[in-house]
Structure formats: structure tokens, C-alpha cells
Amino acid sequence: MNPPQIANGHTKQLHDQLPPHRTAVISNSDPASCVREAERILGYSFLKPKLLEQALTHSSFSNGTTSYERLEFVGDAALNLAMTNYLYLSHPDLGPGHISTLRSANVSTEKLARVAVRHGIYPLVLRNSPKLDKQVEEFTKAVVQEPEEDQIYGGSTKKAPKVLADVVESIAAAIYEDSSFNLDVMWKIVRRLLEPLITADTFGEQPVTTLYELCQKSGKDVKFHIWQKGKTTTVNVFVDSELVGYGSSKQKTIARLNAARDALEKLNGEKSNLLIKSQRKEVGDEEEAKQKLNEFCMKRHWPPPVYKLEEEKGPAHSRTFICSVHVETTNDTFIALSECRSRVKDAEKSAALKMLSIVVKEVICVV
Incomplete structure (x- = not known):
């Protein structure tokens, strides 16, 4: 050139x-x-x-x-x-x-x-x-x-x-x-x-930034614990209170980089098992699904879920309902339909549970 x-x-x-x-x-x-x-x-x-x-x-x-x-x-x-x-x-x-x-x-x-x-x-x-x-x-x-x-x-x-x-x-x-x-x-x-x-x-390719972004996408909390022993700085990385990375150096910033890289290698090497385990925890059961979905969206600064009654079936004494839930993420919009339920509130919970499975899986795949 x-x-x-x-x-x-x-x-x-x-x-x-x-x-x-x-x-x-x-x-x-x-x-x-x-x-x-x-x-x-x-x-x-x-x-x-x-x-x-x-x-x-x-x-x-x-x-x-x-x-x-x-x-x-x-x-x-x-x-x-x-x-x-x-x-x-x-x-x-x-x-x-x-x-x-x-x-x-x-x-x-x-x-x-x-x-x-x-x-x-x-x-x-x-x-x-x-x-x-x-x-x-x-x-x-x-x-x-x-x-x-x-x-x-x-x-x-x-x-x-x-x-x-x-x-x-x-x-x-x-x-x-x-x-x-x-x-x-x-x-x-x-x-x-x-x-x-x-x-x-x-x-975002920098190890510390990448680690924060990876965990932020799945709603995980990242903490760096730093302490000094003599002239050496030691840094531990905790993701949701679980130790996943370690680094040390005479320079604080370098120790932090080493710890972040160690954490990324472990998370990626294990195919983010820590985050995948959290999927089951995030989804849970229908009873808490709406609350968990709301919290999941709030952590990522997404708009709150929008529920809509899509269909009513059967006579008045045994009517069932199907609801949908719409979640707008940073880049996409997802829609999930509930199973038939005897109450609208229960149909909304069913839709929320299905949506949790979708968005949590999507976050982990993106990561």
C-alpha cells in the first residue's frame, strides 16, 4: 500500500x-x-x-x-x-x-x-x-x-x-x-x-467487555473480586456467585484481563453449561412464568410482554381460552401461543412459560 x-x-x-x-x-x-x-x-x-x-x-x-x-x-x-x-x-x-x-x-x-x-x-x-x-x-x-x-x-x-x-x-x-x-x-x-x-x-472483543456482554444477555451477574498480596494482584471472576475465572499479575488491569479470559475459556469450553443450567431455572413452571418473564425482559431493558386473548372455545359452562404473548427484544419480536386453559389468567401463564423457553434459548444461542 x-x-x-x-x-x-x-x-x-x-x-x-x-x-x-x-x-x-x-x-x-x-x-x-x-x-x-x-x-x-x-x-x-x-x-x-x-x-x-x-x-x-x-x-x-x-x-x-x-x-x-x-x-x-x-x-x-x-x-x-x-x-x-x-x-x-x-x-x-x-x-x-x-x-x-x-x-x-x-x-x-x-x-x-x-x-x-x-x-x-x-x-x-x-x-x-x-x-x-x-x-x-x-x-x-x-x-x-x-x-x-x-x-x-x-x-x-x-x-x-x-x-x-x-x-x-x-x-x-x-x-x-x-x-x-x-x-x-x-x-x-x-x-x-x-x-x-x-x-x-x-x-466488544476485549475479554472483560465480552464477558460482561455474554452474561448480560442471559441476565447473569458478573463480579470481579480483587485483592492484593505483596506486589501481586489476584482477581477472581464470579458469575451468579459461582467462581468461573482466575487471574493474577503485578498489574491490576492485567490481572483483570487474565481472569476475564480464563472465565470466557471455561464458559465457552463447557458450552456455557452455567448459562444453560440457568435456562431451566429461568423457565420454571406456569405458576411463576409471568413474573419470571417480566423480570427477564426488565433485566435486558426490553418492553414488557404484551398478552392478547386469541381464541375462546366451548360452551359457557366449560369455556377454554388461548392467549398469545408478544415480546420485543433488541433485534426481534417473538410470539408464543398458550395451551387451552379454563381461565384467561392461566392461558396467559401458559403462553408466558412457552415464551420463556423461546427467549432464554435465543439468548444462549446468541451468546
Whole structure:
């Protein structure tokens, strides 16, 4: 894919495919080599290469070049604004709360750090910090082991060294300034690095979100119990008071992700036996069917069931009735007919029982 034509700068052909988590061996004492390689990765040739050199200079490196702190500060703001613009224009139906959530997910420290790893940016950073090198090396090894889908959201195995995200933000600021503060130019370049972006359609793929949605559809209650022991956070996931997932990490958010994934694996692996068992509990018998159906609909914010007398049979002294019940879900409308009953109320209960069987099964199938 050819990069866009950029004003106020010269584009380069992006390399065909960067190996994931590449570890280019470049002497970080040679600023010119680092700048050239960074331009190749970005597909952008700087009018002012010194800006890119500054963006790649850590405070531990002494070569007379100002470190990236000022650029990182501007890049953080510019990235947030560019991402906000993109989400606002591409998701016209989203409210400010959802836009804020998606923006945060796309420019979080955890996600930006993985962008730096994926594109081999850290080897280009001018630095003199063995401790930092060790942290990044350990983090990179952990990222390689992460499930691919988790990397989109920031992974789940190890907290990212902030330097990785800072460098991505400083590079964004360098492009922003080099292009005469053209936000569109900066966004076109940086967006390629950020892909795949988290969108409203894919956000639900995150383990914690998926678990909540899965259980919400079947009216189940999800609780995360979190406690600290030393430097380790442990998280248990309970679904309707039953333990279904466990995770631990030195980072609370990572422990939570691990626990959610564990719960999903167990629920899916057992074909959601916990939820299927609940079907029998939800349906019950005719006597409580109307009440249970009302509660079932309320939990999902569906309109209340609508009952209708469909048919009367027989003479007055032995008349029977058939009733229907209509339930409107988020995406469909279901209708169930009762068995013949001697009273209208009993016919409604019969219809409600049949409807419960339909909607509970439908929810579990959707899950």
C-alpha cells in the first residue's frame, strides 16, 4: 500500500511488511542511521531531520541534542485530538462518553508501547540506560507470547515501559511540527502505525467487555473480586456467585484481563453449561412464568410482554381460552401461543412459560 502524498515533506515507500516484534540491530550512537531507519519505517522524509533526532533522544543520552520530553508533551495532545477527530467523523452516532472510551483505548500507554515493539522503534532510540534496555527486552519477550487479539487492546501479560509510548508520541509531534503543524499529515502517517484501530464494532472483543456482554444477555451477574498480596494482584471472576475465572499479575488491569479470559475459556469450553443450567431455572413452571418473564425482559431493558386473548372455545359452562404473548427484544419480536386453559389468567401463564423457553434459548444461542 503506497503512502499518501504529503505536503511539506517527502514520502517514501513503506517497507512491504515489517516482521512482528522486530529487533533491528542499529548502533544507537549513530543519530544519522537511526533517523534514516525511522524515516523508512514511517514512510516519511523529514524536512527538518533534527526534529526526528530529538524525538528519538532519551534523556540518558548525551550528544548535545535536546531529549524528547517537549515533543512527547505535544505529541500526546496532538494524538488525542487527531484520534478524537477520527472517531467523531467515523462514528456519527456515538456519544461523547463512547468516543472518550475509544480514544483512550487507542492511545493508551499499553497500546502505544506495543506499536513501538511491533515496528521496531526502540532500537532506534538514542539512549544510555542498561536498566531501560532490560525492561524493554523483558517486555518485548512478553508481548511475543500474547494472544494476537490482546495486543490490539494493550495486551495482558506485562506492564509496558512508558518510554515506548513516549517515543511514539514524540515521533508524532515531530511529524506534526515538520509538516507546519498539519494535523491531517501527522494522522495519515501515525494511523498506519496504530492499525488495527479499536472501533465501536471491535471494542466488544476485549475479554472483560465480552464477558460482561455474554452474561448480560442471559441476565447473569458478573463480579470481579480483587485483592492484593505483596506486589501481586489476584482477581477472581464470579458469575451468579459461582467462581468461573482466575487471574493474577503485578498489574491490576492485567490481572483483570487474565481472569476475564480464563472465565470466557471455561464458559465457552463447557458450552456455557452455567448459562444453560440457568435456562431451566429461568423457565420454571406456569405458576411463576409471568413474573419470571417480566423480570427477564426488565433485566435486558426490553418492553414488557404484551398478552392478547386469541381464541375462546366451548360452551359457557366449560369455556377454554388461548392467549398469545408478544415480546420485543433488541433485534426481534417473538410470539408464543398458550395451551387451552379454563381461565384467561392461566392461558396467559401458559403462553408466558412457552415464551420463556423461546427467549432464554435465543439468548444462549446468541451468546
